Amino acid sequence: MIEETTITRAIAGKYMEKLLKSVESDVCIVGGGPSGLVAAYYLAKNGFDVSLFEKKLSLGGGIWGGGMMFNRVVVQGNALEILDDAGIEYEKYDDTHYVVDAIELASGLTYNAIKAGAAIFNLINVEDVMIRDDRMAGLVINWTAVEISNLHIDPMTVACKAVVDATGHDASVCNIVARKTGKLSLAGEKYMWAEKAEEAVVENTSEVYPGLFVTGMSVAAVYGLPRMGPIFGGMLLSGRKVAELVKEKLRY
Ligand code: 48H
Numbered sequence: 001m002i003e004e005t006t007i008t009r010a011i012a013g014k015y016m017e018k019l020l021k022s023v024e025s026d027v028c029i030v031g032g033g034p035s036g037l038v039a040a041y042y043l044a045k046n047g048f049d050v051s052l053f054e055k056k057l058s059l060g061g062g063i064w065g066g067g068m069m070f071n072r073v074v075v076q077g078n079a080l081e082i083l084d085d086a087g088i089e090y091e092k093y094d095d096t097h098y099v100v101d102a103i104e105l106a107s108g109l110t111y112n113a114i115k116a117g118a119a120i121f122n123l124i125n126v127e128d129v130m131i132r133d134d135r136m137a138g139l140v141i142n143w144t145a146v147e148i149s150n151l152h153i154d155p156m157t158v159a160c161k162a163v164v165d166a167t168g169h170d171a172s173v174c175n176i177v178a179r180k181t182g183k184l185s186l187a188g189e190k191y192m193w194a195e196k197a198e199e200a201v202v203e204n205t206s207e208v209y210p211g212l213f214v215t216g217m218s219v220a221a222v223y224g225l226p227r228m229g230p231i232f233g234g235m236l237l238s239g240r241k242v243a244e245l246v247k248e249k250l251r252y
Contacts (some may be wrong), residue, residue, distance in 0.1 A: 025050060033216060044116035052118055052119070085111045126173065186221055
């Protein structure tokens with residue numbers, strides 16, 4: 001017999017179980033766009049406890065709308081390996097450019113991150129950070145609904161060994177760390193230049209403050225790099241690279 005109260009107990013109990021497990025993680029990823037999801041996938045696959053916080057209802061960030069709401073994105077050849085790992089299909093357009101269905105990319109990357117073992121929390125906004133002895137120690141989180149409704153409700157905190165800022169153009173975490181420590185400065189994203197931007201984003205994916213790593217468009221915001229429009233290879237490669245950097249860092 002179906003019982004409404006059992007449904008309530010099942011949802012509340014199981015959510016709480018997941019949240020309590022994420023009170024301490026190896027890695028916290030902020031933002032569930034392409035770079036954050038790819039980082040979550042590779043880190044979880046390598047056995048790390050990963051918690052990803054996304055402030056919106058859906059995961060996928062800027063993928064869904066493709067270019068100007070045409071729900072297709074372009075990925076260049078050197079990032080196809082990541083699509084293959086995730087079982088996402090693509091169509092060759094010419095020797096350099098491949099076309100991917102934006103819906104398949106957003107849902108495929110999300111599915112793979114979950115299946116690899118990452119704990120994904122939507123509707124949670126990261127509003128502050130926890131720092132100890134000049135090193136990232138965790139995140140301060142609250143419901144997005146609290147932020148939107150401007151209610152005066154204190155947040156709660158989760159601890160981790162490394163934080164990945166995958167918040168896209170906002171570079172939210174880096175902005176907070178810059179403002180509150182004075183030990184990081186953001187150069188600000190520059191004009192469109194796809195070829196240069198794609199390479200530079202991957203090259204500059206790095207640790208920008210002890211325990212704080214940047215990936216995706218946040219890299220452009222920190223390092224003053226150009227933007228690239230609806231080509232996503234750089235985002236995928238940056239997500240995979242940040243996973244490698246975090247992996248190396250947490251080994252020691
Ligand atoms: C929780 C947060 C917070 C917060 C933000 O924008 P994204 O898709 O990020 P990337 O860097 O993985 O991909 C960028 C790509 O989508 C893009 O915009 C490109 C390639 N643009 C090029 C151009 O020229 O314009 O995803 C970031 C995610 C979003 O879902 C936000 O909602 C989320 O981060 N987010 N989540 N707490 N404080 N801030």
